[in-house]
Each structure stands twice: as C-alpha cells, then as structure tokens.
Amino acid sequence: MNALIESLTAPFGRTAAQEAAGAAGTRQTALDAVLRDGLPHARRESWRYTPLRALERRRFAPADQALVAFDPALLDGIPAPRLVFVNGRFNATASDLSALADGVSLQPVSQVLSAGDDSAVHLLAGQYESPDEVFARLNTALAEEGVVVRVAAGAQAASPLHLVFVGAPAEGDRAWHLRHLVELGERAQLELVEYQLGGGEHRHLLNHLMRIRVGAGAQLGHWRVQDESHGATVVSRTDAIVETDARYRRLDLELGAALSRHELNITLSGERGQAHANGALLATGRRHLDTRLGIDHIGRDSACELVWRGLGADRARAVFHGGILIREGADGTSASLSNKNLLLSDAAEIDTQPVLVIHADEVQAAHGATVGQLDPTALFYLRSRGLPAEQARALLTAAFCRETLTVIDDATVRDALAVRLDAALARLEPA
Numbered sequence: 001m002n003a004l005i006e007s008l009t010a011p012f013g014r015t016a017a018q019e020a021a022g023a024a025g026t027r028q029t030a031l032d033a034v035l036r037d038g039l040p041h042a043r044r045e046s047w048r049y050t051p052l053r054a055l056e057r058r059r060f061a062p063a064d065q066a067l068v069a070f071d072p073a074l075l076d077g078i079p080a081p082r083l084v085f086v087n088g089r090f091n092a093t094a095s096d097l098s099a100l101a102d103g104v105s106l107q108p109v110s111q112v113l114s115a116g117d118d119s120a121v122h123l124l125a126g127q128y129e130s131p132d133e134v135f136a137r138l139n140t141a142l143a144e145e146g147v148v149v150r151v152a153a154g155a156q157a158a159s160p161l162h163l164v165f166v167g168a169p170a171e172g173d174r175a176w177h178l179r180h181l182v183e184l185g186e187r188a189q190l191e192l193v194e195y196q197l198g199g200g201e202h203r204h205l206l207n208h209l210m211r212i213r214v215g216a217g218a219q220l221g222h223w224r225v226q227d228e229s230h231g232a233t234v235v236s237r238t239d240a241i242v243e244t245d246a247r248y249r250r251l252d253l254e255l256g257a258a259l260s261r262h263e264l265n266i267t268l269s270g271e272r273g274q275a276h277a278n279g280a281l282l283a284t285g286r287r288h289l290d291t292r293l294g295i296d297h298i299g300r301d302s303a304c305e306l307v308w309r310g311l312g313a314d315r316a317r318a319v320f321h322g323g324i325l326i327r328e329g330a331d332g333t334s335a336s337l338s339n340k341n342l343l344l345s346d347a348a349e350i351d352t353q354p355v356l357v358i359h360a361d362e363v364q365a366a367h368g369a370t371v372g373q374l375d376p377t378a379l380f381y382l383r384s385r386g387l388p389a390e391q392a393r394a395l396l397t398a399a400f401c402r403e404t405l406t407v408i409d410d411a412t413v414r415d416a417l418a419v420r421l422d423a424a425l426a427r428l429e430p431a
Helices: 003-009 021-037 109-115 118-123 131-142 376-384 389-407 411-426
Strands: 082-086 104-108 145-151 161-167 174-184 189-198 205-214 219-227 233-242 247-254 259-268 274-283 288-297 303-312 317-326 334-343 349-358 364-372
Touching: 003 021, 003 131, 021 118, 021 131, 082 145, 104 109, 109 118, 109 145, 109 174, 118 174, 131 174, 131 205, 131 233, 145 189, 161 205, 174 189, 174 219, 189 411, 205 219, 205 247, 219 411, 233 247, 233 274, 247 259, 247 288, 247 389, 247 411, 259 274, 259 303, 274 288, 274 317, 274 389, 274 411, 288 303, 288 334, 303 317, 303 349, 303 389, 317 334, 317 364, 334 349, 334 389, 349 364, 389 411
Parallel strands: 082 161, 145 174, 161 189, 174 205, 189 219, 205 233, 219 247, 233 259, 247 274, 259 288, 274 303, 288 317, 303 334, 317 349, 334 364
Antiparallel strands: 104 145
C-alpha cells in the first residue's frame, strides 16, 4: 500500500458521520475496492497523461474538526444566499442564507449521514467499479460533509445560490472529501455558482464529488471557479442526469492548484434534453490541469454543445479529453465539441483528445481540436494601432478565454466571473 492510500484510509470509521448505520455497508464496499485496487497507474488510458507517482508518496492528515480562520475579504463580491466551507467544515458565521428563495432547501451532508436512514444511502449511491475511479471510491468511503440542495417542482429561484469552498493554511498537509447532491424537481429553475478558492498558501488535498439530477422540464445553470492555492491538489467529479425537456448549462474555469483533475459526466437520459458546457483551462507556472468530459446521449433529439479553451504557459501542462457517446436509439441527436488551445511557451504542453462514438442514425455531430499560437495577423493589427506587444498579446489571450463566458445569461454573474478570469490572466509571466 502506498503512503497516500495508507494516510487517507487510516481514519476510516472514526467519526460519527462515517459510522452512520444507513451508509456503513456502502462505505465499507468502497473502502475495500480502494485497498484492493490502489491508485491507477500510467498504463491506464484515462490516467495516461496524469501520472500519480509524486502524489502517491505523500501523506495527508484528516481535516481539523475545529474551524480554521481565513481572510473574510476572500468573500468580497460573493453575495447571499451563500454557504461557506473552510477546509472541509461548514462555516455558519461566513454563510448567509437570508435571500434563499422559496422552494429551495439546503441540508448539511453531516446531518444526512448522522440520521443513518435511507437518505444517507441515497447520498452515497454510485457504482464505481473501475480502478480508475479511485477518488470517487475514497469520497464514498470518507466524505463527512458537503451540501444537499433540493429545488421543489415548479420553483423558480430568482437569485443565484453560491457555494464557497475555501482551502486555508493549517498545520501539516490535510485532506478532506466533500459530497454534494443537487436535485431539481420538474420545471424547477436554479442558478448555482460554485467557488473553490485558496485562502492562503497550502498543499492540502481536496476531493469533491457532486451528483446532479435535472428533472423533466427543469433548468440548471451551474458555474464553477477553481482558483485554489498553487500548491493544492484538487480532484473533482460531477455526475449529472438530464431528464426529458430539461436543460443543463455549465461553465468551468480552471485557474489554480498545482494538480487539478475534473471529471464531468453528463447523461442526457430523456428526450430533448440539452447540455451546454463551456470551460477554460489556464495552465500556468508548473501546474498540471486535467479535464475529462463524458457526454452520454440516451434520449432522442437530445443536444450538447461543448466549447473549451486551453492555455499553456511557462512549464505547465493542460490535458483535455472530450468524449461524446450517442447510443443506439438516440436518433435526432445534435452534438458538437470545440477545443482550441494556445501555447504561450515552448516549455508548456497541451494534450487534447476529442472522441466521438455514434451508434444511432440521423444525427448531427462534429468535433474538433487545435493547438497553436496567437494569430500573428491579429497581433500585427493591434501593434499597428499603437499597442505595445505585451498588451496586444494580453488582449488577444483574454478574448480567447472570455469566449467561454457566453454560456452565462446573467450579466452580473458573468461579469463577476470575468473579473476572476482576468485576474488569473494577469498573473501570467510576460512572454
């Protein structure tokens, strides 16, 4: 057993949340699978570009039970309703639910798990049979906290709900596993903004797993910003089910962390279900950013539109896998994937792998990926208008990444995320 698995699994069963009677069997099964299979090696296709050799030698202590202090200025510009978690613990003082819409209910995961009833088993549900899914297994076995969001059928939330997850300095390297469940009833509507932010320099391990169900005719806008400390390790997974006539829109901004891996799986199970997922990967410094999309078309006349932009600078590496599967019977499907990438340094690396598998007739599907440099014609045009070279490059780079923000209709939210994107771009070293 390697040091990582040994340190993460040692605390198993020592907390009330992990010992919840209703989930004990599910947790034990997940733990047994972790101990049996260990970490995936580089010969596994889904981990080929993200080896875990350095991570497997590290040890992490469990997150502190006590609340950890952080700079409240980190929450500037994040309005209510707002839930805040610091180093894996719910922070009621920093949270503000005063503007929570009618029909939207929130429940801490710790409360669900301690109840020990069928709801705990439902929260931890999920079959993770592949050794590639080791972090999902660890999350199932070890998660103690997170949030359950439910929107009643027909409820229309006028204000976005903000979930803020802060990683703050603490004694030693810590690890925490957060489990989230978001469920929208029929014809419900919600806008969810998810922040993973660094509240100072640290080298913690964050393991997030979110399960989403968008009921028939419902609409969910989900915007996620990952801007953790440059020493952090962030592993996130989202499993979303989109039912008949439902719409799921999403944006992922990967701006921070030393090692970040996000797996986004969307199942379009119902007829006429739609998914529009955009994202930007800013691989700077010595960061390693890995994103894997898995879009599964099951229902007829379903549609997905995926627009992802990658940027590689300094000695960083960005990895992107865009997988679309159109199953037999999913006739009338429309699917498109665009992944364009900019290399701003000779030492940076970008790996992109679009995959399109079709088992149905009468579909419209297209995918494409490019890796290149800034357009010299556009640079020349800006220089000819009097802009210095550095400013011209910055302007073109910002426009390239900002294209992904068009998925957001709410101008206030879009502008707020644009500010965070621009701040990350401003940290780039001059070429």
